[in-house]
Amino acid sequence: MRIARRSVLLAAVCAALPCLSQAAERQTALARPALKVVRPTQAVMVCVARAGLRLVAGGERGLIVYSDDNGRQWQQAEVPVSVTLTGMRFASKLEGWAVGNMGVVLRTRDAGATWQRVLDGRTAAELALKAAQTAYTSASAGAAAQRLQGPLEDAMRLVSEGADKPFTDIIIRSDGSLLVIGAYGLAFSSTDGGATWQTQMQKLPNPDGLSLYGHAARFDEQWLVGEQGLLLRAVGNNGVFAAAESPSTGSLFGALSLRDGTLLMYGLRGKVFHSAAPGEPWATVHTPVDASLFAGLQLDDGRVLLAGQAGQLLVSADSGRSFSGVGLKQRYPFSAMAVTPDGAVVLAGARGLMRVERADLQTASESPGAKRSAT
Template identity: 30%
Template sequence: MRSVIGYLVCLFVGLTIVFTFLPRPEAAPADDPLRADRVQVNALLALEPRVLAVGERGSILFSDNQGASWQPAVVEPQREVALTAVVALDHQRLLAVGHDGWILRSDDAGQHWREVRHDDQLGEPLLGVWAASADRVLAYGSFGKFYQSDDAGATWRPLALDIDSAHLNGMDGGEDGRRMLVGEQGLVLRSRDAGAHWQALPAFYNGSLFGIVRLSASDWVTYGMRGHVFVSHDFGEHWRQVQVGNALPLYGHARLPGGGLVIVGAGSSVVRLDARGELASATRIAGHGTLTSATMVGSRLLLGGEQGVFVEPAGNLATLDKQEAFR
């Protein structure tokens, strides 16, 4: 028995030595283009010409060739928790938010990021960020978390909303002080005075709303669970459902040149609305799973989701001009 054990030990040592001296494949150069289809993307931002994508495990990618290739940004410290949204204050100053109340800031158009806020005790996510001006920014998220910064994201203070700890998912507004916030259980909040006072609108839908878009001072669109899309032409006094023929959740949107928008979601859903919020087309892009975000880069529609970032297959909006029923 001892001889058998001794033989096995010698064999193990010999194999270890052989493995140690086997030739290894050369490591890929650090500046090789990153595979942007290997990371889940939660939000996109177009700066012209730069495009940024944020997503899982603290990933921040940037592209200077309209999404043809991507490079990883430097994030310090790297918490490796999901980032959910990104916004530009100007062409150099950017903010990104995510889980654990994480807030990052960049002063060089997204190549380098530093942490300005983090709270791993509660572990609750921030789900969105919106810039009212170059210095005033609002971040929002789970359980009614609502923060304001008046110094371009350097410091933050909490704001109170009477919403019974509902999750806040989307926000939009304009320079005239008209703003809206949407969230779970059909929550819609409206402000006419740049957020000094908020009014909860009567519920017109009992499911979660994930996004809100201001098309004009009067025309607004909101969307969310089970393919629900609603449009208002009187700043939220009345809402009408837009029938898109889709029962899958819708998660993100992009404004289109000349007005209108594209809304994307589960099952590679793509819904296009005109400048008044009326349905222009509804289709699916096969093989890309859940879409979370979109942005226009020149004439190209860039899409992000569980399979990373990719260009809409036709390379432009031509295929979205055809009305197609969901299958």
């Protein structure tokens, strides 16, 4: 009997070893600073943003680099974690935020030269569990308690699974408050610059826990887009998000608000959707590509660029109603892009960072090629 018990115990320990190993690796990655890289601009880069006249980009294993010469030369920043970074935004030329795998949120106050961790997946899960427990115990018996049972179980699962889920984007609101979103419906907010955080998951109409991928603000509207065409809309800076009718059943990976009031959404298989003004219906824009689109921006001259999975770069001169392809010397999967102070564009992707000159964009936009419009 003693031998049998010992065999069962050994089997249980062996079965748990992969999980323990993964948990240990996550713990190490959260505590280990990003390693210095010989050629940082050739590593996998996932996000890039402007900080005043500086460009800052982030990618695999906590790598962050910055450039003060319009994306020609880059220096590596000091980063306290070695997890892949997936999104980056700046509130000013000095203060910025980055999010990434394992529920990491980083803050910089020196234009991206050094970073501090202000949230990770372990803390986020504990916050979600505490909020769910408080709501559940405060509810009266019956239907109210039953409705809160599911969120409580979800929060308990977050804690048990550990810091294994990524944040995908961070929203900086006009009042300075923050909202970070991510996989499986993760959503947390801060009103004090990241010192404290509150879960927002139960305030979003996302009962299936679909992943949230992107955000855009148009006038007083706030939009969140995500998995399986998930589309949420709020009115006002701190308005409550409500489900909006989506034109897509495929995942939406990003949204872009243009200066003329146009809102674009883009995602799976090259799909783009166009709304000319608040209240206007969505029109489908047929693009010359069928690979997923991950990034969008508007140039100073009003043209719109979209980039994506197959190394394609699309340009529109009519506020996103039609797009044509841009000829690039190199193509690899792109995930983000930013305009440099001198008007060029820096693309971030699977093979690092690539600068595309303004003249090349101008020539490409006027060259013949497939061009299809919204219907």
